[in-house]
Amino acid sequence: MAKISLLFRTFITFIVTLCIPHVTYAQASVSVDIVIDQPQHHYAQVIINFAAFASEQANFHLPTWRTGRYEIINLANGIREFTATDSQGNKLDWQKSDKDTWQVQGTLNKKISISYQVYANQLGQRTRHIDDSHAYIDASTVVMYSDIGRDQEHIVNLHVPATWNSVSGLESGDNAHQFIAKNYDVLVDSPIETGINEHHKFSVDDHDYELVIWGKGNYDSTKMVTDLKQLVQQSQHIWQGYPFKRYVFMVHATSGARGATEHLNSTIIQTSRFKFAQRKDYLRFISTAAHEFVHTWNVKQYRPKGLVPYNYQQENYSTLLWLSEGSTSYLQNQLLLRGDLMSSKEFLESLAKRITGYIHKPGRESQTVAQASFDKWLDEGGDYGNNHSVNIYSEGFLVSWLLDFSIMEKTALEKSYRDVHNTLYQHYKIPESFDENDLLTILKDITHDDYQSWWQENIHGYVNVDFNDLLAKAGLTMLYGEKGKTKQKAWTGIETKPITNGLQITRVEKNSPAWKAGLALSDIIVAVNGLRMADNDLTTRLKNFKPKDRMSVTFFRRDELVTRMIILGEIPKSKLKIVPLEEASDDQKAFFKYWTGLEFPAK
Numbered sequence: 232m233a234k235i236s237l238l239f240r241t242f243i244t245f246i247v248t249l250c251i252p253h254v255t256y257a258q259a260s261v262s263v264d265i266v267i268d269q270p271q272h273h274y275a276q277v278i279i280n281f282a283a284f285a286s287e288q289a290n291f292h293l294p295t296w297r298t299g300r301y302e303i304i305n306l307a308n309g310i311r312e313f314t315a316t317d318s319q320g321n322k323l324d325w326q327k328s329d330k331d332t333w334q335v336q337g338t339l340n341k342k343i344s345i346s347y348q349v350y351a352n353q354l355g356q357r358t359r360h361i362d363d364s365h366a367y368i369d370a371s372t373v374v375m376y377s378d379i380g381r382d383q384e385h386i387v388n389l390h391v392p393a394t395w396n397s398v399s400g401l402e403s404g405d406n407a408h409q410f411i412a413k414n415y416d417v418l419v420d421s422p423i424e425t426g427i428n429e430h431h432k433f434s435v436d437d438h439d440y441e442l443v444i445w446g447k448g449n450y451d452s453t454k455m456v457t458d459l460k461q462l463v464q465q466s467q468h469i470w471q472g473y474p475f476k477r478y479v480f481m482v483h484a485t486s487g488a489r490g491a492t493e494h495l496n497s498t499i500i501q502t503s504r505f506k507f508a509q510r511k512d513y514l515r516f517i518s519t520a521a522h523e524f525v526h527t528w529n530v531k532q533y534r535p536k537g538l539v540p541y542n543y544q545q546e547n548y549s550t551l552l553w554l555s556e557g558s559t560s561y562l563q564n565q566l567l568l569r570g571d572l573m574s575s576k577e578f579l580e581s582l583a584k585r586i587t588g589y590i591h592k593p594g595r596e597s598q599t600v601a602q603a604s605f606d607k608w609l610d611e612g613g614d615y616g617n618n619h620s621v622n623i624y625s626e627g628f629l630v631s632w633l634l635d636f637s638i639m640e641k642t643a644l645e646k647s648y649r650d651v652h653n654t655l656y657q658h659y660k661i662p663e664s665f666d667e668n669d670l671l672t673i674l675k676d677i678t679h680d681d682y683q684s685w686w687q688e689n690i691h692g693y694v695n696v697d698f699n700d701l702l703a704k705a706g707l708t709m710l711y712g713e714k715g716k717t718k719q720k721a722w723t724g725i726e727t728k729p730i731t732n733g734l735q736i737t738r739v740e741k742n743s744p745a746w747k748a749g750l751a752l753s754d755i756i757v758a759v760n761g762l763r764m765a766d767n768d769l770t771t772r773l774k775n776f777k778p779k780d781r782m783s784v785t786f787f788r789r790d791e792l793v794t795r796m797i798i799l800g801e802i803p804k805s806k807l808k809i810v811p812l813e814e815a816s817d818d819q820k821a822f823f824k825y826w827t828g829l830e831f832p833a834k
């Protein structure tokens with residue numbers, strides 16, 4: 232390794248100090264060299280050559296957030312050893328003007344080369360991660376841009392260990408580790424996975440796909456390819472046409488990271504390495520793939536005003552992020568159901584889970600989906616979030632569902648919410664964007680009805696869903712578990728996690744018995760009715776109580792011992808189920824079929 236390292240260092244010194252102009256490329260292009268010679272230490276050296284500047288001073292920025300994650304994440308914290316040189320090799324003066332901007336002096340009429348070290352050790356955020364087996368590079372976290380260079384072609388050269396394989400949604404260049412981006416926006420929306428990986432290619436409907444997997448795990452890549460083939464073609468039930476010729480599914484089978492991010496013609500999905508084999512785990516994986524694939528249209532092709540073009544240096548505000556995320560969650564089911572990748576039983580179970588989540592979210596009376604969208608950049612989640620916020624994903628799903636059924640009803644099953652999305656794709660493609668008025672116009676065109684009051688009620692009002700009424704349209708109804716079977720009757724309203732000295736409270740539902748008794752987040756419960764919680768199992772102890780019983784709870788709050796009396800409530804029934812109505816009408820069955828693409832389920 233020392234020998235390779237030395238070689239790369241010589242290479243860096245060579246290109247930085249001698250500053251060989253990139254004569255092989257057109258003038259108006261930016262060349263980016265990413266040298267990974269110490270992967271075990273998570274370092275990359277980045278050298279970027281820009282065409283001549285027309286100003287005495289040039290600004291180089293690293294974004295302060297990355298696409299797909301609406302949150303300021305301070306990406307400049309891993310940048311060191313910044314230098315700027317002209318084409319003669321002269322070092323130029325620079326200073327930082329804010330946390331993400333390097334200001335270089337003396338740039339007039341000069342081609343400039345900047346160089347810096349990046350520390351890349353953020354696996355879970357899907358930003359930048361380098362280790363001795365791979366590198367994942369979201370360029371917005373690694374590659375700086377200048378105000379003049381954002382629209383120019385970027386040519387990326389990776390200098391990585393010889394055994395590594397490089398994959399990206401970007402166009403390939405002259406060699407296996409060179410990629411070309413039309414401009415900086417394309418570059419930052421096309422992550423690169425390079426390293427030791429499994430790589431599969433397949434074609435569907437005259438479009439090319441790749442699946443690249445980094446990490447060992449209990450996955451079956453043959454099955455993944457079969458199912459992804461099935462998934463991708465279902466997109467044509469929603470949109471007419473594909474916005475790409477080639478698409479890449481990147482998968483990290485790893486530990487301690489879970490989540491996924493959409494990009495222009497690729498996605499990165501992170502899953503625990505042993506969460507692929509069981510059906511519920513696999514369903515989560517394929518649902519995530521469906522979600523990210525929907526984003527290829529919804530967000531990557533059409534996006535609300537406020538996010539077009541992206542401003543990488545600050546928050547990008549919109550009241551429509553519920554449509555970007557919640558509708559994506561809603562439409563992912565359309566792909567899964569129509570592609571036979573999720574059964575109607577699994578679909579109804581997932582709906583029941585969503586309804587249960589909504590019922591236990593007091594925040595639905597504190598925030599609208601428009602407000603949650605605008606304030607997504609402040610998103611805290613956790614106990615306060617659950618009690619006082621809605622979520623652009625889960626409540627965004629619910630309003631998408633309401634809107635879908637409303638359109639289907641008004642047009643007598645001629646049109647659906649899918650038509651809204653296809654219209655957005657056909658007529659509001661980036662660089663266009665859409666706002667709430669555009670959506671109202673589209674809804675009017677599709678249904679010949681005015682949606683102003685619906686919009687005020689559901690988007691700018693607190694979401695209030697009558698689920699029985701909604702489900703009945705599709706011949707379904709809700710039930711609570713099997714008749715008369717409830718495991719536990721008394722209810723506190725808290726969620727806990729075991730820690731060394733007791734049970735720590737992680738959530739207190741607003742207005743629940745525990746909330747009224749004054750229990751709070753982070754309290755550590757040690758005893759119930761004066762007896763130590765030796766087994767840390769509150770559920771077992773609760774079986775000795777009935778609703779309306781008084782239960783004394785002793786806990787540590789900031790190391791002080793406190794006792795409070797909870798008057799127990801009634802457990803909100805057992806597990807919610809959604810089932811077909813006994814005597815669903817033909818109209819209801821037709822509604823179900825138009826909605827899901829599936830035959831009405833047998834009981």
Ligand SMILES: [Zn+2]
Pocket residue numbers: 493522526555556559
């Ligand atoms: Zn999403």
